[in-house]
Amino acid sequence: MKVILISNPTATAEESTLINNLFNEGLAFFHLRKPNASEHEIGALLQQIDEQFYPKIALHQHHQLVSRFNVKRLHYTEHQRKQATIAQLKDQKEKGFILSTSIHQLESLNQITEFDYSFYGPVFNSISKKDYQSVVPLDFKVEKHINTPAIIALGGINDKNIHQIKTMNFDGFALLGFIWEQPKNAIANFKIIQQTLKETYD
Template sequence: MELIVISNPAAVADESSLINKLFIAGLKYFHLRKPESDVQTVKKLLNGIAPRFYERIALHQFHEIAADYGIKRLHYTERAREASNTIQWQSKLDDGFTLSTSAHDISGLPGLTPFDYVFYGPVFDSVSKPGYQSKLGADFKLDKTNIKSKVIALGGVKLSNLANVKAMCFDGAAVLGTLWNEPDEALERFKQLKENLPA
């Protein structure tokens, strides 16, 4: 099962250094999502990350700077995906990019074939967004019969429910609030999640 980390939407003290440490501790993929930041702020953050990790970073916005950093992973929010089209995605795939997206409706997952993986949530009550609650029952199991993309559980994922993610038939988990609500604990919490990640 995969474990993906999404950045804190706000700035974090020594953020680049902390991201480097997460990669060194075994983080496979990091999603850089800064919806309120400008492109210069995002570039400054990237400049502090070791270049050897760029291939493992997905950009949520400012896709146009990907080439400057050798980044080959692009994420499309639900809104951005709805504003683009299959021709644009195919062009990116032809250029060697790996694409991901977000979805909040299970019925739409089978149609997201250009995307390597899809964040689906909230699977549990959100840690970072109070009041953002899951609509899934405790006995939910994802039927992947017609879904070609990997589906990554998002929302409220923490150590105590990591095994549930696997039982629900998701391909992986993405974490945000569990790490960033207490940035001083982020590295240690990531290590605990990684050690307890179901196969």
């Protein structure tokens, strides 16, 4: 089960320390998403993260930073995906980049190629965005599509509902609000997720 943590969209106190500690606790993948941050701000945050974790980090903005940091994961928003050409994406794949994107309608899976995985949601009511409500019924199941190797559940995921992710046929899930709503509890809440996963899937 692929577990991804998405960054708090705004700056968080002692953020780089928390990110390093989360990686040390076993975090597998981290998506650095800060829509309003400048290239300088994203670069400054990356400089404070232990470089051994760079291969586990995906950039949502300022993809050009890969020339300075050993980051091999690039995320494309829906807008970025529509602007990119197949040739550009294939070139990045040939250079060893792992590509991800986001979709909001499952029909979009039929239009996606060259991506290693895609976020889909909100699966549950969002924790961080109170008006971001679930778009799927509880008996929902993903129908896998050959063009997208993995589909990642996004939205409102916590220790109480991750058991539903597997029955919905997702390949993994992304965390955001459950970890960052109270940054002082980020490590403790991540450990709760780890324990719940062990109890649910082992």
